[in-house]
Structures are given as structure tokens and as C-alpha cells.
Amino acid sequence: VTEGPLPVEGAGKVEGPPTGGGPEASLASRLALAQKAGGVVVPLLTTVLAFLIGGLVVLATTGKNPFTTYKAIFEGAGFNWFFQVGSYELRIPFTHAHIPFPWNTNDFDSIAAVNLQQTLIFWVPLVFTGLAVAFAFRCGMFNIGGQGQYLVGSIMGLWVGSSLPQLPGFLHIVAAILAGAVAGAAWAGIAGLLKALVGAHEVISTIMLNWIAVWVGVFLFGLGGPLQNDTQEFVPVSNDVLDESKLKVFWGDPLLQGLHVGFFVAIAALVVYWITLNRTTLGYEVRAVGYNPEAARYGGISVARNYFLAMAIAGMFAGLAGAIDIVGWQYRINTNDVLTSSIGFVGIAVALLGRNTAFGVMLAGLLFAGLVTGTSTRNLDPEIFRPELASNLTLLIQGLVVLFVGADVLILSLLGLRKRRRRRAAVEAG
Amino acid sequence: MIERLLARLPRGARAVAWVGILVGLLAFWVALPPVQIRQPIVPILIGVVGIGLGIGALSRGVRRLAWGAVVIGILGIALGYLATRSSVDHLDEVVVWSALTAAMLRYATPLAFAAMGGIFCERSGVVNIGLEGMMLSGAFFGILGADKLDSWALGLLCAALAGAGFALIHAFFSIHLRADQIVGGFAINFLALGITGYLFIDIYGGEGTPPNIPNIPDVHLGFLKDWYFIGPVLGQLNLMIWLAALTILATWVVMFKTPIGLRIRAVGEHPRAADTVGISVYKIRYASVVLSGVLAALGGAYLSIGFLNSFNQNMTAGRGYIALAAVIFGNWRPWGAAAAALLFGFSSALAQRLPAYSESAAVLFQALPYVLTLIAVAGVIGRSIPPAAVGRPYKKQ
Numbered sequence: 087v088t089e090g091p092l093p094v095e096g097a098g099k100v101e102g103p104p105t106g107g108g109p110e111a112s113l114a115s116r117l118a119l120a121q122k123a124g125g126v127v128v129p130l131l132t133t134v135l136a137f138l139i140g141g142l143v144v145l146a147t148t149g150k151n152p153f154t155t156y157k158a159i160f161e162g163a164g165f166n167w168f169f170q171v172g173s174y175e176l177r178i179p180f181t182h183a184h185i186p187f188p189w190n191t192n193d194f195d196s197i198a199a200v201n202l203q204q205t206l207i208f209w210v211p212l213v214f215t216g217l218a219v220a221f222a223f224r225c226g227m228f229n230i231g232g233q234g235q236y237l238v239g240s241i242m243g244l245w246v247g248s249s250l251p252q253l254p255g256f257l258h259i260v261a262a263i264l265a266g267a268v269a270g271a272a273w274a275g276i277a278g279l280l281k282a283l284v285g286a287h288e289v290i291s292t293i294m295l296n297w298i299a300v301w302v303g304v305f306l307f308g309l310g311g312p313l314q315n316d317t318q319e320f321v322p323v324s325n326d327v328l329d330e331s332k333l334k335v336f337w338g339d340p341l342l343q344g345l346h347v348g349f350f351v352a353i354a355a356l357v358v359y360w361i362t363l364n365r366t367t368l369g370y371e372v373r374a375v376g377y378n379p380e381a382a383r384y385g386g387i388s389v390a391r392n393y394f395l396a397m398a399i400a401g402m403f404a405g406l407a408g409a410i411d412i413v414g415w416q417y418r419i420n421t422n423d424v425l426t427s428s429i430g431f432v433g434i435a436v437a438l439l440g441r442n443t444a445f446g447v448m449l450a451g452l453l454f455a456g457l458v459t460g461t462s463t464r465n466l467d468p469e470i471f472r473p474e475l476a477s478n479l480t481l482l483i484q485g486l487v488v489l490f491v492g493a494d495v496l497i498l499s500l501l502g503l504r505k506r507r508r509r510r511a512a513v514e515a516g
Numbered sequence: 517m518i519e520r521l522l523a524r525l526p527r528g529a530r531a532v533a534w535v536g537i538l539v540g541l542l543a544f545w546v547a548l549p550p551v552q553i554r555q556p557i558v559p560i561l562i563g564v565v566g567i568g569l570g571i572g573a574l575s576r577g578v579r580r581l582a583w584g585a586v587v588i589g590i591l592g593i594a595l596g597y598l599a600t601r602s603s604v605d606h607l608d609e610v611v612v613w614s615a616l617t618a619a620m621l622r623y624a625t626p627l628a629f630a631a632m633g634g635i636f637c638e639r640s641g642v643v644n645i646g647l648e649g650m651m652l653s654g655a656f657f658g659i660l661g662a663d664k665l666d667s668w669a670l671g672l673l674c675a676a677l678a679g680a681g682f683a684l685i686h687a688f689f690s691i692h693l694r695a696d697q698i699v700g701g702f703a704i705n706f707l708a709l710g711i712t713g714y715l716f717i718d719i720y721g722g723e724g725t726p727p728n729i730p731n732i733p734d735v736h737l738g739f740l741k742d743w744y745f746i747g748p749v750l751g752q753l754n755l756m757i758w759l760a761a762l763t764i765l766a767t768w769v770v771m772f773k774t775p776i777g778l779r780i781r782a783v784g785e786h787p788r789a790a791d792t793v794g795i796s797v798y799k800i801r802y803a804s805v806v807l808s809g810v811l812a813a814l815g816g817a818y819l820s821i822g823f824l825n826s827f828n829q830n831m832t833a834g835r836g837y838i839a840l841a842a843v844i845f846g847n848w849r850p851w852g853a854a855a856a857a858l859l860f861g862f863s864s865a866l867a868q869r870l871p872a873y874s875e876s877a878a879v880l881f882q883a884l885p886y887v888l889t890l891i892a893v894a895g896v897i898g899r900s901i902p903p904a905a906v907g908r909p910y911k912k913q
Contacts, residue, residue, distance in 0.1 A: 147718050228698055230645075276890075286893040289645070289698055290844060293837055294886040294893075300834075301883035311876040425833075434702060474722075478713035478829075485706030492699035493689050 129439050129446070129491065133453065136486035140479055148475070155471045162465035163456035164201025191337065201465050203338045203345045207415055209455035211236070213352040214407030215433025216451050217359050218274075218400040220442035222288070224363060225396035226376035227281065231274055231292025233430025234299035235401040238273045239266035239408025240419060241303055245313060247327035247413050255330035262331050263351075263409045270405015271398040273299065278397025282390035288397065296430070303424035323420035333414045346414040355403065360444040362399075372396050404430060432458070435484045438491045457483065529576035536569030536585030543592030547599035548611045559596025563589045602873070610869045614748035619868065621749070621757050622823060624861025626651065626832075628760040629815030630839030631846070631853040632767045633808035638848060639771065640804035641784035641905040645701030646686050647812045648836025649708030653678040654813025655820040656712035659725055659827045668730045668821055675817035676810045682708055683809020687802050694909035705836075713829045725820075725827045732756055732822040756818040763811065768850040780804055784903035787910040797910050812836065841889035848902060860885040 141152030160166060167189060176187035190196040215232040222229035243266035246258075253261060273295055280286035306313040307324045315323050338344025363369035374382040375392045383389050407429065412419070432454050439453070440446030459465055461476035526534055543563035546553045553559070570585030599607060630647045637644040654675035661674025686704050690697040720726075732755050740751045771777035782790040783800045791797050819835070820827045838860050845859075846852025867881035 143714070147714070230698075230702070280890075280894050284894055289643075290840075290893050291890055293645075294841065294890040297834055297837060297886040298883045298890070301879055301886075304882075305876055305879045308876045308879055314876070426830075431706070435706070438699065472717070474717045475714055478710050478717060481706055481710030482714060483710075485703050485708075485710055488699060488706055489685070489689060489703035492703060493693045493695040 129441060129450070132439065132487055132490040135490055136483045139486055140483045143482065144471075144479065148471075150471060155476070158467050158470040159457065159460035159476065161198070161460070162201060162462070162467070163205045163460035164198045164203070164465075165205070165456055165460075167196065167198035167202045170196065170198060200338065200342070201459065204343065204462075204465060205452070205455045205459040206345050206349055207343060208459050209451050210346075210348050210352040210414065211407035211411050211429050212432060212436050212451040212455050213447060214355060214403045214410070215430050216436030216440060216447040217355060217444075218270075218402075218404035218407070218430075219434050219437035220440065220447055221359065221363075221372075221403065222274075222396055222400040223437060223442045224369075224376045225372045225392060226379065227278075227288045227393065227396065229274065229277075229292055229397065229400050230289055230434065231277060231295050231401070231430070232404045232433045233428065234292065234296035235270040235273045235404030236408040236411075236430045236433075237296075237299040237303050237424060237427070239270040239405030240412045240416075241299075241306060241313075241408070242266050242269035242405070243409025243412040244324055244327060244419055247331040247409075248325040251328060253331075258328070258331040259333060259413055262327070262413050263406065266405045266409020266412070267402045268405070270408065271402040274401020274404070275394060275398040278394040278401075281397070282393040300424055303419070304421045307419055307421050307424065321420070322422075324418050326418045327413055331413055332417065333410070343415050346410075348410040348414040351406070351410060355406065356444045356448055359403075359447075368395065404433070407433075432484065435488050439487055454484065529573045529578045530581060532569055532576075533573035533578050533581035533585050536566045536573060536582070537588050538566075539563075539569060540566035540585060540588035540590075540592040542566070543589065544595045544599065547596040549607055549613075552604070552607065554600050556597050556600045559600065560593050563593030563596060565589075566592060606873060610866075610873070614745055616862070616865050616869070617745075617749045618753070619865035620858060620862040621753060622861070623864040624857045625754070625757045625760045626815035626819050626823075626835055627839045627842055627857040627860055628764060628854055629756075629818065630812040630836055631842040631857050632763050632850065633811030633815075634840055634843040635767060635771070635848060635850060635853055636780065636804045636811070637808035638843060638906050639784045639903055640780045640801045641787060641903060641908065641910070642687070642690055642801055642805050643697040643701060643907045644686070644805070644808055645698055645840065646682065646704030646708075646836075647701075647808070647839050648832055648834065649701075649705035650679045650682045650809045650812035651816035651819075651836045651839070652705075652712055652830065652832045653682050653708045654816030655831055656716060656816075656827055658813070658817030659729060659820040660715070660719070662731075662821050663725065663729045666730060668732045671730070671821050672732070672814065672817050675813045679809035679811075679813020679816070680806050681809070682813075683806045684802075686809070687805035690909065691798055691801050691805070694911065697907050697909075709830055716827060716829060720827075727825075729821065729825065731825050732818065754818070754822045756814070756822045759814075760818075764850055764854045771850060781903070784905055787905050787908075791910075791912065797912070801910075812839070815839070838885050841885050844902075845885075845889050845892050856885075859888070 137156070141156065144150055144152045144155050170190060171188050172190060174187050174190045174192070175184040176191055177184050191199060215236055218232045218235060219229050243262045246265040247262035250258065250261070274292070277286075277288045277291040277295060280291050281288045305311050308314065308322045309320065311322075313324050315321055315325055333346040333348055335344035335346050336349075361369075363373065371382070371387045371392050372395070374385065374387055375389050375396075379389045382392075411429075416423075436447055436450045436454055440448070440450035457480045458477075461473060461480045463473040463477075466473040466476050525531070539562060543559040543566060545551065546562065547559045566589035567586050570582045570589055573582035573585065630651050633650070634644055634647055657678035658671045658675030660671075662668045662671025665671065665674070682704055685707075686697075686700050689695040689700040689703075734752050734754050735758060737751050740747045769777075771780065779790065779795050779800055782795060783797050783804075787797045790800075815835075816832060819831060824831070839857070842853045842856035842860060845856040846854070863881045863884040867878050870878035870881060
């Protein structure tokens with residue numbers, strides 16, 4: 087008696103021997119299977135399907151040509167930059183040397199370059215929050231708390247970055263980012279600890295931690311709050327981070343939000359994620375627990391320890407996102423940001439679409455960063471499509487992607503069914 | 517009936533612990549209006565009695581309740597002492613019991629609707645993270661229907677249909693396609709946010725919803741007007757608040773007193789066994805999920821056409837998650853969840869009045885539901901035990 091593919095247990099605390107039937111496949115093992123079987127086909131199909139439906143919505147509600155709309159979003163995201171090939175020069179960062187380069191990096195004569203910078207600025211936190219969800223996934227947990235971990239990371243990063251004026255510049259940046267990472271790890275660690283010790287379901291505890299972080303943020307930066315601005319008494323905003331703790335901008339105009347060096351930290355994080363999962367004992371244990379906690383326990387792996395560690399590391403990624411956003415380009419937090427930010431939630435879509443692999447997270451992050459940037463009021467041409475509408479279109483597409491990715495079984499079984507039918511037909515034909 | 521109720525009252529050491537809890541609460545209460553004793557020694561003495569009762573029960577083997585009495589006694593002393601130190605003006609401004617209670621009912625209503633939906637859904641074995649999205653869809657389509665069809669009743673109908681629609685998507689993906697239910701519910705939230713935001717901008721543009729939309733009426737109970745406390749609280753409540761009370765009652769009756777409820781619970785506890793005795797697992801689950809969408813949407817519609825009389829993008833702002841918290845906090849039981857919704861509603865009502873003391877810190881009360889639920893799932897106060905098969909797709913053999 088098997089109960090089919092069984093995902094992660096539901097709400098509340100379910101952490102015991104399986105109640106019925108054969109060995110239970112965990113969420114991670116199911117995803118791993120899907121990954122092997124579907125490869126990149128399922129995510130691609132998912133994306134195409136989501137964009138198709140989004141296009142139909144555009145056509146049905148506004149009568150505008152979906153392709154023109156998508157093209158405008160594409161250009162708003164600056165992706166057309168890659169197609170504007172010519173012979174240009176690239177200044178090697180932090181020097182005055184120039185080398186030939188096929189793309190125009192000078193944002194005075196390339197709007198695409200400016201837009202692409204925006205997209206990449208947004209790509210950085212999406213990679214981190216995507217990894218935060220993906221790492222927990224690999225351990226068989228669903229980390230919905232990326233948003234809360236991101237928030238506490240940015241709060242701590244801001245607190246360190248805007249105080250301690252005697253600290254020298256480089257150390258200050260490192261301290262602010264580390265503070266964010268530690269805060270995120272601690273925040274997620276609460277959920278990990280609860281799961282490890284009493285079996286509290288991580289989905290519930292991370293949802294609760296998200297909202298606690300939101301209200302703590304509103305309290306801290308709201309009027310009269312402890313971290314509210316020292317000079318503007320009636321604005322619910324924090325102090326700015328000090329100038330020496332701002333990250334260096336290596337592409338674009340620092341005054342107009344250029345791309346900061348956090349970009350390289352994000353790339354490094356992708357590499358670290360891959361190495362940790364695939365080339366270390368920790369990663370081996372995490373994946374083993376994710377595939378089958380019972381088998382891992384039998385094999386001498388401490389399941390509780392790995393639940394806690396995986397959650398803490400996941401939270402560290404999300405906390406890094408928050409701190410790097412603060413010292414990279416936001417420099418301050420107002421209560422409205424705290425209430426409306428959704429980077430952690432988009433991170434879930436990124437991880438799901440990216441199939442929890444480093445490479446997948448990188449690409450899915452680029453897709454969603456482009457969507458969000460391309461539909462922003464700043465970047466989308468209002469003549470073609472209203473940005474307020476388009477930003478909701480983005481949410482719609484994100485929802486569809488998550489919905490379809492969740493139903494990978496459907497897509498896989500459809501593929502499998504067709505193959506089987508074809509095989510049967512071939513057999514019958516002789 | 518009365519004898520049966522009396523038989524269920526706690527006895528012995530448990531009763532002592534309960535009295536201790538009540539005495540602990542009394543310690544705080546005497547320091548508040550209308551009694552408002554100003555001598556700090558009074559709440560301290562009462563609190564000590566409460567703690568003593570708790571310790572007494574503890575020595576006779578009652579663990580959790582007795583610790584609860586001790587903690588509440590300590591809290592009662594601390595809060596009671598603070599209240600005696602605080603200025604009379606502030607106390608009178610913040611603690612107006614009738615207004616607080618009425619506000620609590622208003623805030624609790626959307627939570628109660630969605631929580632009852634959550635109970636149906638989760639009791640049948642389907643996790644519903646998507647309550648938030650279903651609520652939001654109800655809020656938008658409720659006001660849209662009321663505006664375009666010029667009737668609040670038709671608005672409610674539209675809301676219910678929209679909630680049912682979203683729930684149907686969730687049901688199809690989690691029951692038929694056996695997709696991960698948490699991912700599916702999460703997708704519903706994204707979808708609802710996108711669809712309602714898109715249509716809101718498309719239809720109403722920058723101006724927002726017009727002010728003259730027909731609203732759900734209040735129920736005026738004139739004969740209650742002169743009754744102490746009850747008059748100001750119950751005399752003029754929105755129709756939806758009474759409907760919420762009815763819904764809670766109906767949920768309890770259906771879930772625990774009818775064969776349908778037994779089937780729902782069976783499907784959520786052990787679908788294979790239910791299937792074996794001829795219950796259609798799929799049908800029960802579909803019906804439960806759709807019903808949860810309808811109820812959550814009605815809660816959302818109360819927000820837009822009963823309470824605030826307007827719509828904003830993402831106006832539910834996490835209330836669906838609080839409803840989910842109420843379901844867990846209330847241990848997947850209607851009365852428990854309703855009590856949790858009231859408690860969470862009370863913390864919202866307090867948060868609105870506390871700025872008299874500190875503008876910034878009052879906001880922290882908004883986090884109270886989440887903190888309490890976190891403590892509840894941690895197993896510190898009672899264990900929350902979900903339906904055994906919740907979150908697991910069922911595959912027919």
C-alpha cells in the first residue's frame with residue numbers, strides 16, 4: 087500500500103513515524119525526482135504557460151497587444167542591453183585601465199544599461215532570499231519566513247551601519263553585513279530550534295516570525311520608535327547609514343542607484359551554496375535528512391541538529407539580503423517599506439522555479455528581478471502599459487508560476503503518459 | 517442540559533487552578549476602570565492569592581493549568597501595579613470596556629469567518645495557507661459586486677463566488693493533482709493579490725472605490741439601549757458580526773453533531789479508512805475547501821463593505837494569516853478558534869487605543885497574535901495537534 091508522492095507534512099506539529107503504508111517520500115526527494123525527470127523542461131513550460139495566461143489577461147482587460155507589453159517590460163528591465171552589441175570599452179573596476187568590450191556600459195548613452203543596473207540591484211536580494219528558501223528545501227523544510235529574516239537582517243544591518251561612527255569604513259561595512267546575517271540566522275534559528283526540539287511545523291512558525299518582524303520593524307521606525315530618525319521628528323523613517331558604511335558602486339552613477347559590489351557577494355553566495363550542498367559533510371547530511379529523515383537518523387545523522395543548522399543557514403542568506411540591500415542602495419528604512427516589501431516571498435517563487443539549484447536560482451532570480459523592475463513606474467513606458475497595472479501583472483505571473491511549479495506532478499505525468507502511450511502504440515504496431 | 521454542563525466543570529485541584537487564574541485576572545481588573553483602586557497593595561495582595569492557589573494546585577499534580585495560574589498571577593500583579601501608577605486620565609481614555617468590547621467584536625469578525633473556513637479545510641485534510649488570498653478576493657469582489665449591482669447582498673454573493681473560485685483552484689491542485697498544498701496555498705495568495713490589484717487599478721484607477729457603495733447594514737436593537745454595558749456593545753452591530761456568531765455555532769454543530777462533520781473529520785484523520793467505508797474522500801475534501809473559500813471571502817467582504825467601506829490593494833494585510841493562527845491556537849476546534857479570534861481582535865482593539873500611553877509601542881500589540889501562536893506551537897501552553905492526514909494528498913486505489 088503506497089500513498090503516492092507525499093509532500094511535507096501539514097500545519098502544526100507532525101513529526102513522527104508515518105501513519106500508513108510504505109516509506110514516505112519527503113518534499114525534497116520528490117523535488118529531486120522531478121528535477122531528474124523534468125530537468126529544465128518543467129520550469130520552462132511553467133514560465134511560458136504563466137506568461138501566456140498573463141498575456142491573455144492583458145488582452146482581455148485592456149485590449150492591448152500582449153507582445154508589445156511584454157517587449158516594453160523586457161526593455162524596462164534592460165535585458166535588451168545584451169542585444170545591443172557593438173565595440174565599446176570597459177573600465178576595469180577600481181583602476182583606470184580600459185579594455186575592449188562588446189556591450190555599452192556607459193549609462194549616459196544607454197538607457198538599457200541603466201535599466202539593467204536596476205534589475206541587477208534587485209537580483210542581488212532575490213538570489214539571497216531564493217537561496218534561503220532553497221537551502222531549507224534541501225533539508226525537507228519549507229521556509230516561508232524569508233521575508234521576516236530579510237527584515238531583521240536589514241534592521242540589524244541598518245542599526246550597525248547607522249551607528250558606531252568611530253569604526254573604520256571597511257570594518258564598518260563588514261560589521262553591518264555580518265550583523266544582518268547573524269540576525270537572519272537567529273530569526274530562522276528560532277523556527278529551526280522549535281522544529282528540532284518539539285517538532286513545531288516550520289511553515290507555521292516562520293509565518294508567525296514574519297509578522298512579528300514586520301511589527302517590530304514598524305515599532306522601531308515608527309513615530310517615537312527607538313530607531314526613528316533623529317532629525318525628522320514626524321517622518322516614520324530610520325536614520326541613514328553612515329557614508330563610510332555604504333557599499334561601493336561599480337557600475338553606474340552612485341547618486342542614481344548604480345549597481346553596488348553586493349552583486350559579487352551574491353555570485354559568491356551562489357558558489358558557496360553549491361559547494362556547501364554538494365561538496366561538504368554538512369551538505370551531505372542536510373540532503374540526507376531532506377530525502378528521508380528516518381533513514382538519515384538510522385544512518386547516524388542527527389536530524390534535529392540538521393534541521394536547526396539548515397534553518398539557521400537559510401536565515402543567514404536572507405539576513406544577508408536585508409543587510410546588503412541597506413548598505414548597498416536603500417541606506418534607510420521607512421515603515422511603509424517594512425509593511426509592503428515582499429522580497430522574501432518572491433524568493434520562494436525564485437527557489438521553486440529554480441528547482442533549488444544554484445544555477446536555477448540565478449536564472450529564476452533574473453527573471454523575477456526583470457519582471458519587477460520592468461513593471462516599475464520608473465522603468466515601464468506608461469504610453470504602452472500602465473505601470474500600476476503591470477506591477478500587479480507581475481504578481482499574477484508570479485502566482486501562476488508558483489501554482490504550476492507546485493503541480494509538477496501534473497506536467498511530469500502528462501509527459502510520462504504521452505511517452506508511455508507512444509511506446510504502447512509502437513509495441514502494438516509491431 | 518444544565519446538569520450535563522455542570523458535570524463538565526473542572527473539579528478538585530483543576531478547579532483550584534482555574535480559580536487561581538481568575539483571581540490573577542482580578543488582580544489586574546480591580547486596578548482598571550470602573551473599579552479603579554489606586555492603592556498598589558490591593559492588586560498585589562489579590563495576585564499573591566492567585567499565585568498561592570496556583571502553587572496549591574501544582575502540589576496536587578496539576579501541571580499546565582497551575583503554571584498558568586502562577587504566570588497570570590505574576591502578570592496580574594505587574595500590570596495591576598502599573599495601572600495604579602498610571603494617570604487616571606489615561607486609564608479612563610484607554611479602558612472603556614463597552615467600546616473595547618465592541619471594537620473587539622468588529623476586529624474579530626473577519627478572523628472568525630476565515631478561521632471557521634480554515635477549520636473545515638484543515639479538518640478535511642487540506643492545508644490552507646491561501647486563506648489570506650481568498651479573504652482578499654472576497655474583499656474586492658464584494659465591493660465590486662455591491663458597487664456594480666447596487667446591492668450589498670449581491671456583493672456578498674459575488675464575494676462568496678470569488679472565494680469559491682479561488683478555493684476551487686486550490687482544491688483542484690491539491691486534491692486532484694496532488695501538488696504540495698503549502699505551495700498551492702501560497703500561490704493562491706500571490707494570485708489573489710495580483711488579480712484584485714490588477715482589476716482594482718483597471719476598474720477604479722487612481723481614485724479608489726467611490727464613497728456611495730451600498731454597505732452591509734447595522735442591526736439596531738433599540739430595546740437594549742438602556743441596558744448597562746450590553747446596550748452600547750450589542751445595540752448597534754453590523755449584520756456580519758451576528759452572522760459570524762451564527763457561523764461559529766453552525767460550524768460546531770456541523771462538525772461535531774452531524775454525520776457530515778464526522779465524515780469530514782474521518783477524511784482528515786485517516787482517508788484510507790474513510791474511503792474503505794464508502795466515503796468519497798475527494799468529494800468531502802472538495803466541498804470543505806470550497807466552503808473554506810466562501811467563508812474566508814465573506815470575512816473579507818465584511819472588511820470592505822461592512823467595516824471600512826472602501827478597498828485598497830492588499831487590504832487584508834495579513835488577517836488571513838491571523839485567522840490561520842486562530843485555527844492553530846484554537847486547536848482546530850470551532851469554539852477554540854472563535855475564542856482565539858476574539859483574543860486577537862481584542863489585541864487589535866487595544867493597539868488602537870494604547871497610543872494614549874506610547875504611540876510607537878502600541879503597534880507591538882499587533883504582533884501579539886503571532887507571538888501567542890508561536891508559543892502555542894512550541895507546546896508551552898497545551899499541545900496543538902493537527903488532524904493526522906492534514907497536508908497529505910490522497911490517492912485512490
